[in-house]
Amino acid sequence: MSAHADTPAIPISFKRRAHDAVHDAQLRKNFRGAMDFLMAKRAAQFPDGDELERLRAFGNRVRARALSKLPDLLQRLEANLTRNGVKVHWAETVDEANAIVHQIVAAHEAKQVIKGKSMVSEEMEMNHYLEGHGVDCLESDMGEFIVQLGNEKPSHIIMPAIHLNAGQVASLFHDKLEVDYTEDVDRLIQIGRETLRRKFFEADIGVSGVNFAIAETGSLLLVENEGNGRMSTTVPPVHIAVTGIEKVVENLRDVVPLLSLLTRSATGQPITTYVNVISGPRKADELDGPQEVHLVLLDNGRSQAFADSELRQTLNCIRCGACMNHCPVYTRIGGHAYGTVYPGPIGKIVTPHMLGLEATRDLPSASSLCGACGEVCPVKIPIPAILRRLREENVRPPAAEPHHMRGQGSKYSRRERYTWKAWRTLNTSPRLYRLFGLAATRLSGLIPADIGPWTEHRSAPKPAARTLHELARDHLGED
Amino acid sequence: MNARDRILGKLKQSLAGTTPIADDYDDALLTAPWSYPAEHRVTRLCSLLQAVHGETVLTTAAEWPARVSEALASRGIDELLISPATAHGQQFAGYLALNGLVTRLKAYDRPVEQWKDELFFSTPASLTGTLGGIAATGSLVVWPTPAEPRLMSLVPPLHIALLKASEVVDNLYQIMQTQRWAERLPTNALLISGPSKTADIQQTLAYGAHGPKELIVMVLQDA
Numbered sequence: 001m002s003a004h005a006d007t008p009a010i011p012i013s014f015k016r017r018a019h020d021a022v023h024d025a026q027l028r029k030n031f032r033g034a035m036d037f038l039m040a041k042r043a044a045q046f047p048d049g050d051e052l053e054r055l056r057a058f059g060n061r062v063r064a065r066a067l068s069k070l071p072d073l074l075q076r077l078e079a080n081l082t083r084n085g086v087k088v089h090w091a092e093t094v095d096e097a098n099a100i101v102h103q104i105v106a107a108h109e110a111k112q113v114i115k116g117k118s119m120v121s122e123e124m125e126m127n128h129y130l131e132g133h134g135v136d137c138l139e140s141d142m143g144e145f146i147v148q149l150g151n152e153k154p155s156h157i158i159m160p161a162i163h164l165n166a167g168q169v170a171s172l173f174h175d176k177l178e179v180d181y182t183e184d185v186d187r188l189i190q191i192g193r194e195t196l197r198r199k200f201f202e203a204d205i206g207v208s209g210v211n212f213a214i215a216e217t218g219s220l221l222l223v224e225n226e227g228n229g230r231m232s233t234t235v236p237p238v239h240i241a242v243t244g245i246e247k248v249v250e251n252l253r254d255v256v257p258l259l260s261l262l263t264r265s266a267t268g269q270p271i272t273t274y275v276n277v278i279s280g281p282r283k284a285d286e287l288d289g290p291q292e293v294h295l296v297l298l299d300n301g302r303s304q305a306f307a308d309s310e311l312r313q314t315l316n317c318i319r320c321g322a323c324m325n326h327c328p329v330y331t332r333i334g335g336h337a338y339g340t341v342y343p344g345p346i347g348k349i350v351t352p353h354m355l356g357l358e359a360t361r362d363l364p365s366a367s368s369l370c371g372a373c374g375e376v377c378p379v380k381i382p383i384p385a386i387l388r389r390l391r392e393e394n395v396r397p398p399a400a401e402p403h404h405m406r407g408q409g410s411k412y413s414r415r416e417r418y419t420w421k422a423w424r425t426l427n428t429s430p431r432l433y434r435l436f437g438l439a440a441t442r443l444s445g446l447i448p449a450d451i452g453p454w455t456e457h458r459s460a461p462k463p464a465a466r467t468l469h470e471l472a473r474d475h476l477g478e479d
Numbered sequence: 480m481n482a483r484d485r486i487l488g489k490l491k492q493s494l495a496g497t498t499p500i501a502d503d504y505d506d507a508l509l510t511a512p513w514s515y516p517a518e519h520r521v522t523r524l525c526s527l528l529q530a531v532h533g534e535t536v537l538t539t540a541a542e543w544p545a546r547v548s549e550a551l552a553s554r555g556i557d558e559l560l561i562s563p564a565t566a567h568g569q570q571f572a573g574y575l576a577l578n579g580l581v582t583r584l585k586a587y588d589r590p591v592e593q594w595k596d597e598l599f600f601s602t603p604a605s606l607t608g609t610l611g612g613i614a615a616t617g618s619l620v621v622w623p624t625p626a627e628p629r630l631m632s633l634v635p636p637l638h639i640a641l642l643k644a645s646e647v648v649d650n651l652y653q654i655m656q657t658q659r660w661a662e663r664l665p666t667n668a669l670l671i672s673g674p675s676k677t678a679d680i681q682q683t684l685a686y687g688a689h690g691p692k693e694l695i696v697m698v699l700q701d702a
Contacts, residue, residue, distance in 0.1 A: 030681075037682045051512050058505050065500040071490040072499075084666075090483035142688060143679035159679060166681045189677060189685040196689065201599050217664050227633055227675040227690025234629045234667070235591075245486060250502070252661040256509050256652045267678070270527065271616035274690070275670035283666055288591040288628040299486050307493040 014339060014362040021333040027163060031334050034162045038325040041268025042376070059261045060380040062254045063316040070306065073215040073248045074297065080218025084280035086293045097298045098129040101207070101240055104294055105135055108238055110204035114196075116224065116232035117141035118209030119157055119319060120242045120298055122341045123354065126207070138203075140196050140228040142189060149176045155335030157342060158266050158321040163334050196228070206232035206290065210243035211318070212258060213295070216251045219279040220295065223263060223272040230276050239278075239290040245297050246306075246315035258318055261378035266320040301353035301406070308404050310389055314349050316379040321346075323373035323383060329366055338363065345373035349386045357394055357407030364390035437467040506652060513615035513650035520614040520647045521698060527617025531673035532686050534695045540702040544574035547639055550695055551582060551604060558583035560598075560605035560635055564626040567608055567641055587628050598630065604637035611646035611654055612696075618672040619696065620654060622665045629667050638691040640671070643702040 021027055046052040066073060078088045091097035101124075105113065113135055115121060127137040127148070139148040143160035147153060150172050154160030161169065166183045174181040179191050208229055212221040220241050222229050233239045249255060263269045282289035305311045324330040324344025335343035340351045340360070348363040364387050373383040390405075395416070398409030426432050444463040451460055480488070515523055525535040538546045551559060562568040563586050575582055591598060607627045610620040619640055623629040632638050648654045651670075655661070660668070675690030686692060 034682055048512070051508075054505075054508055058508055061500070061503060065502060068494070068497065068500040071487045071494065074487065074490075090481070090486055092482045092485060096482055140689065141679070142677045146679065159682075161679055162682075164681070166683065169680050185680045185683040186685045188680055189688055193687065193689060197599065200689070201595060217661055219664060225675070226677045226679075226688035228688070230629075230633050230669075231689055234633065245490075252664075253504065253506075253652065253655060256655065257505075259651070260509075271618055271670065271672050273531070273671065273673050273676055275618075277664065277668040278666070279664045279668070280666040285625045286623075286628060286666065287587060287589065287625060288630045289623075289666060297486075299482075303486060303489040303493070306490055312493075 014337065014366060017337040017339060018333045018366070021337040026165075027334050028332060030163055030165050031331050034156075034159070035325050035331045038159075038268065038321075042265055042322060042325070043268075045264035045268045045270065055257060055261060056378055056380050058257045059318075059378050060316065062249065062257055063318070063379045064313075066249050066254070067246065067306070067312060067315055069250070070245070070248065073250055074245060076215040077213055077218060077248050080215065081295060082218075084218045086218065086220075086280060086295055089294060089296045090299075091296055092299045094124040094298070094300055097124050097242060097296050097300075098126060100296050101126060101242070102130065102133055102135075104238065104240055105130065105133075105205060108204055110238070111135060112199070112203045113137045113205045113207055114199055114203035114232050114236060115139050115141075115144070116206070116208035116222070116229035117144055117160070118207065118242055119154075119341060120209055120244055121207060122154065123300060124242065124298070126242070137207075138196075138199050140200065140232055141224075142192050142226060142228075145192055145196065146172065149173075153336065153341075155343065156321060156324060157319055157346075163336065200228075200231040200235045203232075203236045205238045205240060206234075206236035207240050207242065208233050210241050210247055210295070211262065212255045213243060213248045214252050214255065214277075215248055217279060219252070219277050221255055221259075222276045222278070223259070223274065224276070225267075225269075225273040227274060230274055233276065233278060234289055237290055238292045238294070239281075240294045240296065241278075242296045242298060244302055244315075245299055246302050246317075258379075262318050262320050265322040265376070265378040301355075304404075304406065305350070305353045311353075311386065311404065313381050314346075314353070314386060316381050317346055317350065318379055319346075320378055322376045322378065326372040326376045328368060328370060328372070338366075345383045345387075346381070349381075349383055349390065352390055352393075352405060352407070357390070357405055357410040359407070361394055361407070361410040364394055434467075434469070437469065441465060441467050509652040510650055513652075515614050515649055520649065521644050521700070523614045524612050524617050524647055525696075525698065527614075528673060528694070528696060531617070531676065532693075533617070533673045534693065535698060536695060537698050537700055540699045543641065543697045543699060544571045546697060547571065547606060548574070548578075548580060548582065550639065554604075554637065556603045556637065557581065558585055558603065559639075560585045560587060560602050560631060562586060562607075562626040562631075563588075565608060567606070568626075571606070587626075587631055591628070591630060598634055602635045604639065605631045605635040606639040606641070607632050609640050609642050609646070610658065611648060612642050613649075613651055613654060613670070614647055615650040616670075616672060618651070618670045620658075621669040621671050623667050623669070624665070632669070632671060633690050636687070636692045637695070638671075638674075638693070639695045639697060641697050641699060644698055644700045645702060647698075 089100045130137045139145045146161040155163040170183045210220045281293045305314045330344040352360045393405045394411040440463045674694040675688045677688040
């Protein structure tokens with residue numbers, strides 16, 4: 001089984017990829033259909049607007065409360081998990097996290113890893129890393145399995161293969177799994193089931209993500225529909241869960257509102273088929289479940305977002321994907337154009353902390369600021385406001401203090417600064433403004449036909465013969 | 480300093496001088512919209528389960544073994560994974576003996592490693608108990624035990640669950656509180672709301688992804 005393509009994580013060429021994506025008719029059709037479907041499903045789950053708004057406010061408070069005591073909750077989580085027999089590891093970077101996973105894999109001389117869906121493992125590029133160390137890492141979520149077969153990356157955080165239609169999956173299965181070509185989705189899923197069942201059976205180690213880590217009880221909660229998450233966390237003798245440090249909640253009861261918001265916002269389901277709460281490895285009298293459970297807590301830039309009270313709200317995210325489903329930009333360019341693990345609106349505000357603004361400089365501007373993402377976010381992350389904030393961080397002088405973000409000032413340009421300064425002076429000084437108006441109208445013939453980016457898609461401006469002020473004065477009969 | 484101390488140090492520094500947000504938990508919001516008259520709970524649970532291809536059978540504490548037997552026969556299944564250590568396991572075995580039926584009963588009585596192949600590739604059906612049901616979302620509460628281990632409700636293609644009607648509650652918050660989950664969670668606790676499914680190919684719903692292809696819930700109306 002092949003690993004993910006070795007595509008660079010640096011989304012620097014966003015504009016080129018976005019350009020290609022908007023011209024890909026099939027891709028546009030696949031995304032349009034999928035987003036319309038997901039928006040309708042979500043809307044049907046929230047018939048009562050008042051309940052939705054109150055629940056969003058509640059979800060926001062639960063997340064904000066958890067973040068307001070994050071270091072304490074992480075320590076409590078660690079203590080309770082340890083008491084339950086789970087080994088907790090901490091990693092500041094993805095390299096450290098991969099090294100931890102590799103150590104566990106090596107200690108068990110494991111050759112095959114089976115994975116439940118985990119975006120943090122995508123962040124780590126764990127498949128690629130382990131592959132490099134001779135360990136086979138197979139995705140078991142149907143969507144992830146499909147993108148892995150196609151040497152691609154997920155294009156959506158909830159539905160990884162959303163960019164493909166049934167015909168494209170049929171061709172992929174036919175080519176890679178040597179089965180008869182069929183577009184029958186039931187048959188395709190059964191092919192996936194048969195292929196993967198053998199792999200669950202054989203795997204030495206199971207890897208999963210975590211939806212909520214519960215400090216009070218020392219538990220890891222996972223939601224899913226397929227059963228691959230339960231398989232990956234139950235069948236292999238060792239289970240490694242990887243998650244971001246922000247995923248912790250204080251009490252077990254805190255998951256009740258979040259769970260309801262998550263499944264209804266993500267896929268428009270009142271609940272997922274499985275809610276799997278793991279609080280420890282197999283006990284002496286139990287007959288199945290892993291003998292060892294590990295949790296890797298990953299920072300990877302999250303503590304940078306945490307340091308600023310506005311940017312901290314980024315960490316409220318419960319990864320439902322509703323912001324991308326409702327985003328007019330995401331719908332038109334799809335998930336791959338962003339070149340990041342987390343695409344869409346949430347990706348634009350979380351990735352700069354992971355990769356630095358220098359590698360993500362175009363992302364905060366890849367938005368029309370229409371506000372849809374902020375309106376649907378189940379935990380009320382003010383995504384548009386944070387996008388504007390990141391645009392500011394992008395153009396602040398690189399050395400200016402306080403320094404909030406890695407890559408601050410990546411779009412800083414002295415020329416742009418001076419231009420805006422001049423603009424401000426011009427517009428706040430009446431005499432200068434009048435002079436400028438006269439010059440612009442009387443000397444309009446001197447405006448060149450080509451004025452940089454402005455005339456790339458527009459004709460050059462043609463000022464009128466006289467200024468509006470002059471015309472108004474004439475009209476009113478004043479001097 | 481290790482990664483743990485550095486991460487916690489940074490987080491603590493960022494919070495210096497701030498006060499933790501108080502817990503203003505709004506339990507009414509999680510219960511009021513999700514409360515039902517007692518006589519509607521089972522109906523709602525059943526209709527939600529059916530909406531996701533779960534099968535529900537209204538039966539009684541005395542009659543369910545016959546219904547299970549019929550369900551197996553209609554599918555041509557002649558063996559069942561069931562725990563002889565449970566009351567329902569014994570009741571079902573008694574029913575078979577009394578009626579001279581030949582359904583083979585299999586017990587999950589040794590660690591999975593010792594019979595993994597058989598569990599995975601030649602165990603067509605299982606039967607487990609539940610700790611209750613949730614009307615709001617159409618969910619079963621399943622806490623695996625040494626008698627009914629975790630994989631029993633996951634690996635066989637047909638999972639049959641017994642649910643006492645009296646143990647169907649309104650919502651998750653309520654059952655979490657009344658059963659005091661926070662104090663006594665087992666190593667693995669599950670909510671199961673239908674057979675395994677996926678919509679990962681072109682948003683087309685397909686059942687039987689990796690877990691059971693079919694879920695039959697036997698609702699014991701007098702229990």
